[in-house]
Amino acid sequence: MHLVFLGPPACGKGTQSAILVQKYDYYHLSTGDLLRQEIATGSELGQALKQTIEQGVLGSSEIVNQLLKKDIENHRQMSILFDGYPRKMDQAIFLDSVLKENKGALKRVFYFDINADELLQRVLNRVTCNACGAVYNLQTNPPKEDGVCDNCGGRDLVRRGDDTEEVLKSRIQSFYEETAPLKDFYQERGILTVVNARASLDEVTKQIINVL
Numbered sequence: 592m593h594l595v596f597l598g599p600p601a602c603g604k605g606t607q608s609a610i611l612v613q614k615y616d617y618y619h620l621s622t623g624d625l626l627r628q629e630i631a632t633g634s635e636l637g638q639a640l641k642q643t644i645e646q647g648v649l650g651s652s653e654i655v656n657q658l659l660k661k662d663i664e665n666h667r668q669m670s671i672l673f674d675g676y677p678r679k680m681d682q683a684i685f686l687d688s689v690l691k692e693n694k695g696a697l698k699r700v701f702y703f704d705i706n707a708d709e710l711l712q713r714v715l716n717r718v719t720c721n722a723c724g725a726v727y728n729l730q731t732n733p734p735k736e737d738g739v740c741d742n743c744g745g746r747d748l749v750r751r752g753d754d755t756e757e758v759l760k761s762r763i764q765s766f767y768e769e770t771a772p773l774k775d776f777y778q779e780r781g782i783l784t785v786v787n788a789r790a791s792l793d794e795v796t797k798q799i800i801n802v803l
């Protein structure tokens with residue numbers, strides 16, 4: 592059934608999601624992507640969300656939950672890989688209730704364990720394809736051809752507006768204050784796997800696949 596990737600910004604959740612989605616038939620549901628899509632529409636809601644994301648703080652659960660519920664209902668038949676959701680206890684509880692309504696359940700939650708110094712290096716080297724959202728690290732996982740997306744051939748690889756040192760500090764702080772406590776919540780339920788996210792990309796994938 593469904594999986595959750597929990598971890599601080601730039602821990603590799605997005606990259607591992609892309610690998611898993613290619614290998615297996617998961618629907619990748621990233622709430623960060625849902626919010627960025629809303630921003631791209633230029634709506635009033637999108638403008639408010641843009642400010643929130645640029646400050647590195649969490650968006651309102653009410654808005655995120657609404658977007659999430661709609662997306663889950665649109666992919667009812669699929670196993671879903673949740674990336675960046677839940678990020679707070681109230682979201683974890685909301686997720687349980689929506690999954691129950693849709694006759695689903697969480698199979699496993701992966702906690703990406705990594706220290707803050709490493710995250711900064713990753714964030715400063717991270718670029719994303721503007722066309723398809725593929726994520727690269729210019730040092731450890733660069734595109735095969737400089738400036739060209741391996742996945743879709745797009746030539747618009749950009750740094751995210753919230754990938755700066757200052758915003759990262761705020762995002763890491765919200766992670767430890769609001770999201771990290773979810774680790775115990777899922778541990779007590781017996782569905783948590785801690786992944787060593789400092790390992791190489793392939794090794795992290797192996798750690799995940801081993802327990803699927």
Ligand code: AMP
Nearest residue numbers: 622623643644648649650655675676678
């Ligand atoms: P991400 O792409 O997952 O790093 O998310 C980028 C930003 O979107 C975060 O720093 C938050 O501001 C916002 N965001 C993404 N997911 C959530 C969520 N589940 N709850 C609240 N805010 C979120």
